[in-house]
Every structure is written in structure tokens, then in C-alpha cells.
Amino acid sequence: MHRLYLISAIVSTIAVLKAHTIAPLQSQLRAARHDSTRLRLYTELARGYLLTLKLDSSAIYMDLGIKLSKQLNTSSEYSSLYSTQAHLFRYKKQYTQGIKAAQMALDFGKKNQQPANVERAGYALAIIYANRAFDTGNPQDKIRSIRQLFENIFYSNQHQSFTQIDRAYNLLYSLYKENGNDSLAYLYLEKQLMYTTPPKSPNLQLLYQGINTELHLYHKRNAEAEASLQQLFNIIPKKEDTEVYLYCLSEITNVCLKRGQPDRAFSIIRKIENSPSLLREMNNERRMIFNIERTAVYLYKKNYSAALRAHQQALVFAKKEKSTFGDRLKLLINQQKLFEYQQRFKEALSLNKRIHAMQDSLTSEQFSFELAVSEERLATEAKERIFKQQLKIQQLENQRKSQSLNQAQYILWATLLILVLLSVVVIIVTLQMKKIKKQSAALKELNTNKDRLFGIIGHDLRSPVIFLQMSLSDVFRKIPEKYTELSGIVSEQIARTNSLLSTLDNLLYWSVTQRDKISVFPRAAPLSDFVEEALDWLQQSQLKAEVTVYADIDPALSIIVDDNHMRIILRNLIHNAFKFTPKGGEVRLSASAAEDHAELFIRDTGPGFAGVVENTQKRGTQLGLKLVRELMQANHGTMQIESSSKGTLVKLSFPKA
Numbered sequence: 001m002h003r004l005y006l007i008s009a010i011v012s013t014i015a016v017l018k019a020h021t022i023a024p025l026q027s028q029l030r031a032a033r034h035d036s037t038r039l040r041l042y043t044e045l046a047r048g049y050l051l052t053l054k055l056d057s058s059a060i061y062m063d064l065g066i067k068l069s070k071q072l073n074t075s076s077e078y079s080s081l082y083s084t085q086a087h088l089f090r091y092k093k094q095y096t097q098g099i100k101a102a103q104m105a106l107d108f109g110k111k112n113q114q115p116a117n118v119e120r121a122g123y124a125l126a127i128i129y130a131n132r133a134f135d136t137g138n139p140q141d142k143i144r145s146i147r148q149l150f151e152n153i154f155y156s157n158q159h160q161s162f163t164q165i166d167r168a169y170n171l172l173y174s175l176y177k178e179n180g181n182d183s184l185a186y187l188y189l190e191k192q193l194m195y196t197t198p199p200k201s202p203n204l205q206l207l208y209q210g211i212n213t214e215l216h217l218y219h220k221r222n223a224e225a226e227a228s229l230q231q232l233f234n235i236i237p238k239k240e241d242t243e244v245y246l247y248c249l250s251e252i253t254n255v256c257l258k259r260g261q262p263d264r265a266f267s268i269i270r271k272i273e274n275s276p277s278l279l280r281e282m283n284n285e286r287r288m289i290f291n292i293e294r295t296a297v298y299l300y301k302k303n304y305s306a307a308l309r310a311h312q313q314a315l316v317f318a319k320k321e322k323s324t325f326g327d328r329l330k331l332l333i334n335q336q337k338l339f340e341y342q343q344r345f346k347e348a349l350s351l352n353k354r355i356h357a358m359q360d361s362l363t364s365e366q367f368s369f370e371l372a373v374s375e376e377r378l379a380t381e382a383k384e385r386i387f388k389q390q391l392k393i394q395q396l397e398n399q400r401k402s403q404s405l406n407q408a409q410y411i412l413w414a415t416l417l418i419l420v421l422l423s424v425v426v427i428i429v430t431l432q433m434k435k436i437k438k439q440s441a442a443l444k445e446l447n448t449n450k451d452r453l454f455g456i457i458g459h460d461l462r463s464p465v466i467f468l469q470m471s472l473s474d475v476f477r478k479i480p481e482k483y484t485e486l487s488g489i490v491s492e493q494i495a496r497t498n499s500l501l502s503t504l505d506n507l508l509y510w511s512v513t514q515r516d517k518i519s520v521f522p523r524a525a526p527l528s529d530f531v532e533e534a535l536d537w538l539q540q541s542q543l544k545a546e547v548t549v550y551a552d553i554d555p556a557l558s559i560i561v562d563d564n565h566m567r568i569i570l571r572n573l574i575h576n577a578f579k580f581t582p583k584g585g586e587v588r589l590s591a592s593a594a595e596d597h598a599e600l601f602i603r604d605t606g607p608g609f610a611g612v613v614e615n616t617q618k619r620g621t622q623l624g625l626k627l628v629r630e631l632m633q634a635n636h637g638t639m640q641i642e643s644s645s646k647g648t649l650v651k652l653s654f655p656k657a
Contacts, residue, residue: 022048039068043077046084055088062088079109079117086124095132102128115161122152123164126171137325139365142175143372150380166195178326179369180362182258186218202241209235210248217255217264229264233271242281246272246290253293262300269297288317292327295334304341311338329358345479349489378446385442393431400427468497495540503624505568518634520562524657527591527598528553530561534570541575546583547604553591558657559598565631572624573602573650580606580648593656600652608643 025048029041042065049058065081082105089098105121108114126148133141149168156165169192177185189211199208209232216225229252237245249268256265272278272290282290291314298307311334318331332355339348400423411419476490531553535542542549577587585605592599632639632652640651 022052035068035072039065039072039074039077042068043080043084046081050084050087050091053091055091058084059088075108076112079105079112079114079121081105082108083117083121083124086121086128090124090128090131093131093135095128095135098128099125115155115159116163118159119152119156119161119164122148122155123167123171126152126168130171130175139369139372142179142369146172146175146373154380154383162195166192169195180366181370182218186215190215202238203244206232206235206237206241206244206248210252213248213252214255217252217259217261220259226264229268239281242278243283243286246278246282246286250286250289250293253297257293257296257300262297265293265297266301269294284317284321288314288321288323288327291317292330292334296330299334299337304338307334308338311335325358325362329355329362332358345483345486349486382442382446385438389435389438396427472497491540492544495544498537498541505571518565518630520565520634522560522562522635524558524560525563525566526555527557527559527600527654528555530563530566530570531589531600534567534574537567537571538574538578541578545578545581547578547581547585547587549587549589551589553589553600554593557591557593557598559654560657561635561637561654562631565635569628569631569652572628573652576624577602577604577606577648577650580604582606596656597653598656600654602650602652603647605647608645608648 022045025041025045029038029045032038032041042061046058046061046065049055049061062081062084065077069075069077069081082101086098086102086105089095089101102121102125106118106125109118109121126145129141129145129148132138133145149172152168153165156162156168169188172188173185173192176182176188193211196208199205209228213225213228213232216222216228232248232252235245249272253265253268256262256268273294291310294310295307295314298304298310311331314331314334318327323331332351336348336351336355339345339351472490472494476487476494479487479490481487528551531551535549535551574587574589581587581604587605588601588603590601590603592601629639636655638653642649642651
């Protein structure tokens, strides 16, 4: 089972094992005189043996329970029995049969109005989807799992039954953390703790302590995190609890590295290195993960010899154990840093390309995942609102009926009929008006959430891209002149990074324009300064495009415009000119002044818009051009585009200072 599902498995097992002790159930079964009692005990024994991983015994009692249910012509235990069958299939990795069994358990639970069984079956269905997603790598199964978990939570709140809600939140935490969304992961982890009582078993105590340490670190509560970590250090786990203990320390190490606390991560690594019992109990997967983390920590500490040894051990265990995409990416990142330390820049650059490709793939997958699950989350919230509306309507309807019955004793039948008809008309009209208003508000809220999502994505992606841009620029400056080929490659990557950063800026500003009115802070400034700044920014793009730029702007010509808006306008238009102008072409920038306005002309020798439409490799989303039009309008300017097969001319008009 994937290590992120370890908590879910232990929470499920221990919580239910408290109510399922095998020996007493066997004694009760031998003494049972009624079929109904035997049926109940078959069900409990099937679940009990399942939780002790005695799958054959579990299957025997499950079959006995289903057979006896058919003889008694009762479906009261079907939901529980089919939930057990679903988990049996899950352990055997027969996921299709497991999904079918879990769905049957859901149907019987709803049919028999058994909320606890419905919750249990819903959780079984969700964790089967999650397990299959890990085994097959199918992102749709992750989405199905999250959709089912949201439905489980909605059902629990709807029926005020919370037997499985802590496990639902825990699995949400696992899925979101695996997808790299720590903010939502820890939000759901905190919700899980709201429904979790302080544990008594050693396994759960370790997990509880580890979870609290993670939360303190994530929220930067350093004093509480240090105290909690020391308590964890003081625990000497039993042999059967070692894997849980190592899992907790591993998760805390990763949080420390993410939150910029390498010293605390180093103390955890040293704790494990100095504990032969912990090292001895590690399986191959755990040894691989531990050595990946050791490498990262030693690289932070600049202990390159220790980092190299740890990395070599990680590679050895990675060959013995199936590694995840994230583990392979961490191995490559560590290897690249070691190559840089060894001044093997060519190998480091080659690895850098692979890392970027994997990161781009991971980012794309995470982005698609976030969009899909956001839709599921919003749909669930809409269902909750509709349920509350229906509940309120039902309450009003019950109240109206009660009043009508009381009035029936004192009012004539004819008068009562008229009043009822009038009441129904008024209620229907009022409810329709309220429904329309609420639906309108819901649509506005959905649109607001969509725009906020784009804004968050723009912010979260922008920081690592800026860091990458700065790193590449620093590498470019340090490359000796004789490495011309390497300089060219890095220069090309800088150009691509600048292009990506411009796209993110476009996305960020576009999301602002969709949410709020554009804020404009105009000032008078020389037009030539803006043009020079944009050309400096796009210098690497120009070199990559191999085009010649001619700029003839009068330094005395000033315009009134918002600085940031002008930068985005010029970067987009000049970058487009470079992008669509063939090698050896020209891009010319000139300006003229009228009585009350100034004009800027950007002319290229590209194929024009018809050629751009035919070139699917260069054609973009047109987001930049849309944003330029909105920013020009906000700054009281205009934009005209003239295009032919000989090139494109963009005319920009601004208020003159």
C-alpha cells in the first residue's frame, strides 16, 4: 500500500478492531440458537478476520452470511457483508470487483436506511479508487475517490452520522498531499482531528504525535513543533510500530525541508542514523526514501561527501523497489546538485532538462487535478445548499399543513379551500423568487471562485518561475566564455523562462480584470524608457528568434500611462513580434506625436495573422492580446492591428503628457 495511505489503513484497522475481538465472537456463535443471531455474528466475524488480514477466514464467514441472508429472505446485513467483500477484493487488488461490491453495499445501505453502513460502504469505494489510482497511475481514479469522499461527507452531515468522517478527511489529506497541495491537505487534516478522540493504542499515539508536529511546522509554530518533535524522539517504538514511527519522521523531515528548516531535518536524520534498531527494521522502500531525504539534508548542509554516499545508497534501493514519480524526481534533483558540485556541468545541464520536463508534466497533471477536484468540491457545496433549501421548504410545508389542520376545525370548508389555494399560490411565487435569487447568487459565487482559482494559480506558479529565472541568469553569468554551446543553451532557457513568466503575468492580470475593476495609477513618463526596458527584458528572446530590432523613439516624447500596465503591453506585443518573425527578419519600433496623443508603431516582417493561424506550433491562447486590449482601454488608449502576408503593424495610441 502506498505510504500516504498508511495512516488511513491504521486508523481504519485499529478503530474497528476495538469492537471486533475474534475469540468472544466465536464463543457466541457456538452458543447461538437463532438464525438472526448467527447472521449478525457471521457479519462481525467476516469483518474481524478481514481486519486481522486473515482473508480466507473472512471470505468463509462472508459467504455464510450472504447464504443465510438469502435463506431468511432478509437484506439487513447485505450492506455490511458487501463492504467486507469490497475490502477483500481491495487487498487482492481486484479493484473492478471491489468497486462493484462497494456499490452494492451502498445501494443496500440506502435501501435499508442504514446511515452507518452507507458511510462504511462509501469509504470502501473511495479507498478502492485511491488504491487503484496509485497502482495504475490513472488520475481519473483519484478524482473518483475525491468525488466519493465529498459525497460521503455530504451524506454524513445530511444524516448527522459521523462514523467514518474522520477517515474521509484523512484520505482527502493523503490525496491532496500526494498531489502537492499542502494547504488543502493540512486543512482536511485539521478537520480530521476535530472528529478524532485522543488515542490510546501505541500505533495511533505515534500517528497523533506525528500529525501534530507536522501541523505545528506547517503553521510555523516553532516552539510547539520543537516540543512535539522532542516528545516523538523520546518514544522507543515497539518492533511492530517501527514502520509507523519511521513514516512519521519521514513526513516531518519533508515538511522541515519545504518550510526552510534544514537544521531540524538534520536532527531527524541523525536520530535515525544513530538508531541501529530503526535502520534494521527498514524495508527496501523505506531505505530508498530515507536515503533520498538524507541526500537532500546533507546537500542543504553542504556536506557533499555524505550526500554522495547517501545518494548512491538511494540508487541501490531504488533498483530493488518500485519508485514513485515523485521519488524519481527527487533522485534526479539530488543528482543534478551533486554534478554541479563536481563541476560536471554538461551532465548537470542534461539532467536539468529532464527535471524540467518531469516538473512540467507534474505541474500540468497537478493543475488538471486541481481543476477537476475544484469542480467536484463546488458541486458538493452546491448540493449542500440545495439540501438546506429543500429542508427549509419541507419545514415550511409541514408548518403550513399543521396550521391548515388546526384551522379546519373552525373554518368552513369553502373558506378553507380558498385560503389554501391562495396560500399555495403565494408560497410557490415566493419560493420561486427566492430560488431564482439564490441561484443567481450561486452562479456569481461560482464565477468568483473560478477567478480566484486563476489568481491563486498565477501567484503560486510565479514564485518558482522567478526563482528559476534568477538561477539561470546566475548560471549564465558564471559560464566561461569558451563554453559557447552551453551559453547558448542557458540563454535559450532564459528566453523560455521569460516567456513563461510573461504568460503567468498575463494570467495573473487577467484574473484581476475578471474579478475586480482594473486599478490604474497613471503618470507622465518618456515613451523611450518603456521601450528600452522592454527590449532589455526580451533580449534573450530576440537572440533566440535571430531577428534585428530597430527602435527610433524621441526621448522627449512622454505619455500618461500606468507603469506596470505599459510593461505588460510592450512585453506581450514585442514578444509576439519576435515570436512570429522568421529568422533574419526585422522588428521596427517608431513613434509620432499629435496634438493630444502619442502613437507607437510596432512593425514586423512575419507572415501576418493568416500565417499565424496556420502555424499550430506557434499559435497561442490569445490571452496576452486580450489582456493588452483591456489594459489599453483602462489607460484611455487605443490599439489597431493591420496584418498582411508581408508582416503585421500594431498601432498604439496614448494620452500625451
